[in-house]
Amino acid sequence: MKIDLTTKIKSLTFRNPIAVASGTFGTKDEYASFVDYEKLGAIITKTITLNSRAGNPMPRICEVAGGMLNAIGLQNKGLKDFIEKKIPHFEKIKTPLIVNIAGETTDEFRELTKVLNSHKHVVKGIELNLSCPNIEKGGASFMKKRTLIREVIEAVRSETDMFVSAKLSPELGDVVEIAGDCISAGADALSLINTLKGLAVDIERRRPRIANITGGLSGPAIKPVALRYVYEIKKSYKVPVIASGGIMTAADALEFLIVGADLIAVGTANFINPKATLDILQGIADYCKRHQIKHINDLRGSFNHTMNIEGPSIGG
Amino acid sequence: MVDRVWGLTSQVSSRKYDETVTILENNKINAEYFKLVFRSAKLARTVKPGQFMQVQINALLDPFWRRPFSYYRVTKDRIEILYEILGHGTALLAGLKRGEHLKIMGPLGRPFSLKVPKKKRVLIAGGVGVPPLVFLAERYPSDYLLIGTKSKKEVMPRKELSKIKAKILYATNDGSYGAKGFVTVLLEKIIKQEKPEDLFIQTCGPKPMMHAVIKIARKFRIEGEASLDETMACGMGACLGCMVKTKDHGWIPSCTSGPVFSFSDLV
Numbered sequence: 001m002k003i004d005l006t007t008k009i010k011s012l013t014f015r016n017p018i019a020v021a022s023g024t025f026g027t028k029d030e031y032a033s034f035v036d037y038e039k040l041g042a043i044i045t046k047t048i049t050l051n052s053r054a055g056n057p058m059p060r061i062c063e064v065a066g067g068m069l070n071a072i073g074l075q076n077k078g079l080k081d082f083i084e085k086k087i088p089h090f091e092k093i094k095t096p097l098i099v100n101i102a103g104e105t106t107d108e109f110r111e112l113t114k115v116l117n118s119h120k121h122v123v124k125g126i127e128l129n130l131s132c133p134n135i136e137k138g139g140a141s142f143m144k145k146r147t148l149i150r151e152v153i154e155a156v157r158s159e160t161d162m163f164v165s166a167k168l169s170p171e172l173g174d175v176v177e178i179a180g181d182c183i184s185a186g187a188d189a190l191s192l193i194n195t196l197k198g199l200a201v202d203i204e205r206r207r208p209r210i211a212n213i214t215g216g217l218s219g220p221a222i223k224p225v226a227l228r229y230v231y232e233i234k235k236s237y238k239v240p241v242i243a244s245g246g247i248m249t250a251a252d253a254l255e256f257l258i259v260g261a262d263l264i265a266v267g268t269a270n271f272i273n274p275k276a277t278l279d280i281l282q283g284i285a286d287y288c289k290r291h292q293i294k295h296i297n298d299l300r301g302s303f304n305h306t307m308n309i310e311g312p313s314i315g316g
Numbered sequence: 317m318v319d320r321v322w323g324l325t326s327q328v329s330s331r332k333y334d335e336t337v338t339i340l341e342n343n344k345i346n347a348e349y350f351k352l353v354f355r356s357a358k359l360a361r362t363v364k365p366g367q368f369m370q371v372q373i374n375a376l377l378d379p380f381w382r383r384p385f386s387y388y389r390v391t392k393d394r395i396e397i398l399y400e401i402l403g404h405g406t407a408l409l410a411g412l413k414r415g416e417h418l419k420i421m422g423p424l425g426r427p428f429s430l431k432v433p434k435k436k437r438v439l440i441a442g443g444v445g446v447p448p449l450v451f452l453a454e455r456y457p458s459d460y461l462l463i464g465t466k467s468k469k470e471v472m473p474r475k476e477l478s479k480i481k482a483k484i485l486y487a488t489n490d491g492s493y494g495a496k497g498f499v500t501v502l503l504e505k506i507i508k509q510e511k512p513e514d515l516f517i518q519t520c521g522p523k524p525m526m527h528a529v530i531k532i533a534r535k536f537r538i539e540g541e542a543s544l545d546e547t548m549a550c551g552m553g554a555c556l557g558c559m560v561k562t563k564d565h566g567w568i569p570s571c572t573s574g575p576v577f578s579f580s581d582l583v
Contacts (some may be wrong), residue, residue: 271549
């Protein structure tokens with residue numbers, strides 16, 4: 001049985017719904033030893049900023065139960081380096097490239113978009129990182145000012161007709177309300193969710209385990225939270241969603257697809273299993289075969305809200 | 317060859333593999349180390365001393381990350397790892413038995429310089445830094461292997477070092493074996509006996525030890541390399557968690573641009 005995993009969002013066609021979450025797959029070909037990039041549905045880059053960023057002090061990461069904290073601080077070599085050194089590499093790859101960007105000001109977002117818009121032969125979409133928990137200006141705490149999110153999206157929209165997705169996190173406030181702002185300001189899609197701010201303490205030294213004190217929590221620990229937001233957004237709006245948050249296995253990905261996710265962004269899982277994306281893709285295909293699902297759209301959003309309650313509940 | 321992403325000159329372009337292996341041995345060999353043995357032709361084929369592998373201890377996501385370990389000894393397709401119990405992950409690893417499986421990715425990172433023309437190679441090791449330098453000393457001509465431990469109990473069993481031709485010197489903190497004090501005591505002695513400009517140091521071990529070694533090396537203008545052990549998540553140069561500060565390239569990931577760095581590259 002041939003299973004069609006083709007996923008369409010606006011004018012973009014993805015060969016399957018599996019993407020990589022920003023910041024977990026490098027900016028170029030870091031995973032080429034394990035993953036044929038042509039097999040992915042979409043590639044989402046690590047956040048690119050207008051100017052290079054040195055990132056946060058070390059240590060930047062620590063392991064916690066069911067996940068990790070990170071406070072990398074958006075270290076990257078900046079837009080110019082990306083255009084000169086990374087774009088030529090992606091010219092050879094047919095998989096749609098979505099560039100994740102962050103600005104300290106609305107003007108920086110505008111400038112980033114303007115430049116990327118002139119590389120449309122390679123760049124097929126832009127993801128706006130509006131919710132990094134680890135930086136001052138432009139990060140989640142800064143973007144809590146809701147008029148600012150609207151301003152950024154409108155500025156980006158005025159510079160491009162490319163696919164634009166706004167990446168949100170509960171750190172910003174009420175995600176469902178903010179999502180409404182993003183949509184009315186012109187976002188084509190929402191990326192849900194970014195990391196949640198967390199803390200880990202070294203009890204011997206009574207110090208934080210990462211230099212930034214707090215960091216973004218990712219991994220299976222946040223999956224139920226991410227799933228809940230994708231579900232609520234899909235229930236509230238007709239908007240495409242790029243889902244991320246602790247997706248480690250095909251079963252995880254299927255949960256997100258069933259509640260309506262359009263793309264599945266595999267993130268922290270790449271650190272544990274370099275082939276996580278391809279393993280998940282295979283697992284989805286196997287599931288579809290087992291359930292005689294011919295097209296992924298027959299599965300997507302097929303969530304049944306009602307529970308079958310049989311007899312008195314145990315312990316009730 | 318130039319490192320694709322970060323620009324540092326790189327010596328490796330070897331393919332990486334992710335293999336499920338079967339444990340042949342996993343036993344305690346002294347007060348400090350456990351020895352883990354398995355076979356994998358792919359993980360063994362192109363490996364060079366100083367490279368490492370990422371070990372997934374189980375499929376339960378506890379511990380969540382893989383754990384990086386240096387290659388200790390490779391004989392055809394037989395691979396040995398020497399490790400200490402340093403936390404939750406290594407404690408779980410020590411509980412695994414012959415016949416159980418591990419998922420291992422490797423070989424990763426840039427190795428030590430294998431040839432050091434016209435120089436006397438001085439290897440300086442402590443703790444988890446002993447295995448990669450024993451691997452180096454077994455495969456490539458070396459002059460000295462200096463090992464620092466707490467006491468006689470942590471000294472490597474003689475048969476583990478039997479293939480090494482270099483002069484092996486120990487320093488113990490309590491003086492119960494070899495010289496008393498830190499391993500730098502031995503280095504200072506060698507510097508007095510030899511011409512400093514003839515020496516090339518390769519070191520791996522606890523950070524304070526390596527910092528002390530680099531300080532002495534700089535004082536006597538001795539060239540060398542250090543293998544830096546930063547907390548790692550991906551091992552692929554993607555997460556940017558294991559960064560090391562370098563003179564010319566700023567913060568770069570130790571998993572792909574290292575773990576071995578030239579003293580002259582380090583800040």
